Amino acid sequence: MRLYKTDLHLHSVLSPCGDLEMSPKAVMKKASEMGIEIIAVTDHNSMANSCVYQRSAVQFGIHYIYGVEIQTAEEIHVIALFDNWEIARKFNKELFNSLLPIKNDPEYFGDQIVIDDEENIVRIINKALLNSSIWTFETVLKKIEAYGGFGFPAHVDAYTNSVISQLGFIPQNSKIIAVGITAHCDVEGLLKKYPYLKDYALIRNSDAHYLADIGSGTTDFYLEEPSLSEIILACKNEKKRKIKYNWRSDGK
Ligand SMILES: [Zn+2]
Ligand SMILES: [Zn+2]
Structure with a gap:
């Protein structure tokens, strides 16, 4: 078991607000330099x-x-993650x-660009x-679960x-176990304002649209191996998998 630095929310050249400099090679090179695994x-x-x-990630040794x-x-942004492309594609x-x-x-908004491996x-x-989407928040969470993903x-x-x-x-009947926070979130201030958020795993990500922002927000997970199922275990605090919260003064 060891620590893995992660960024589970950032954008490519496809996002209309994403910058053209966010090419696969440039993104993975910067992520690798920032220690993201x-x-x-x-x-x-x-x-x-x-x-x-x-x-491109594989070439840089990034999972x-x-x-x-x-x-x-309702115009709520939800991250959906999958470890299998065939399922993700569907x-x-x-x-x-x-x-x-x-x-x-x-x-x-800018162009929504799909590229190939040569960045054409x-x-x-x-x-x-x-x-x-026409899907509601609850529908989105149910769809992600039905496809075996993590939302x-x-x-x-x-x-x-x-x-x-x-x-x-946060609807209490939903099966949410984790919430994302922004790169520069004042977590202690947030928890003071919304104490119930302490019941959720807090995943900090960069949400980078520009190369300079990659590495600005990351989360350290204690995992047996780099995989989505291990990350889910860490969010649940199960089997000794956990998140190392850098904002906590005790470092736990
Ligand atoms: Zn967003
Ligand atoms: Zn985003």
């Missing part, structure tokens, strides 16, 4: 670039988890079909990805698109 590229509502970033940042009907297809039929405005542009997605609200401390900003609370 497990990564999930989570674009808005699409996994179209997942395999290219996965292959890749397939991921996506879903925008629910989930992605169903998710894409659930998006509202609105066209992207590249002038305003292979196609541009026209359906607006920075948009909502958590993306950034509970954010002023917009957070489960707390949109609903005012």
Whole structure:
């Protein structure tokens, strides 16, 4: 068992708000320099670039988890993670079909670029990805579970698109065990404001849209091996897997 530094929420060139400098090689090189060993590229509502970033991660010795940042009907951002591409691909297809039929405005949001291993542009997605699915928050969580994935609200401390900003609370009947927090979240302040968040694993990620932000937010997990199932165990604090909270003064 040892510590693994992770970033489970960042964006590729596909995200309309993501910068073109976020190429697979540049992202993985920077992640590797920052000591990140497990990564999930989570674009808005699409996994179209997942395999290219996965292959690049392997070349840099980084364990890749397939991921996506879903925008629910209530405009809540939820991270969904999968350890298997075949399952992720099917989930992605169903998710894409659930998006509202609105066209992207590249002038305003930027292009939604799908690339190949050589970083050539292979196609541009026209359906607006920075948009909502018709799935509600509860439906999204159920779908992720049905596909054997792991879902958590993306950034509970954010002023917009957070489960707390949109609903005012975390639904108690949902099976959420972890919540994402932003790179610069003041965790002690957050826990003072919302004491019930101590019942959840807090996963800090960079949500990087630019290379400079990679490494700004990470989470250290004690794991037997780099895998999604181990991360889930750590979020549950089971079988000695756990999160090492750097913000805690006792370092536990
Ligand atoms: Zn978000
Ligand atoms: Zn994001």
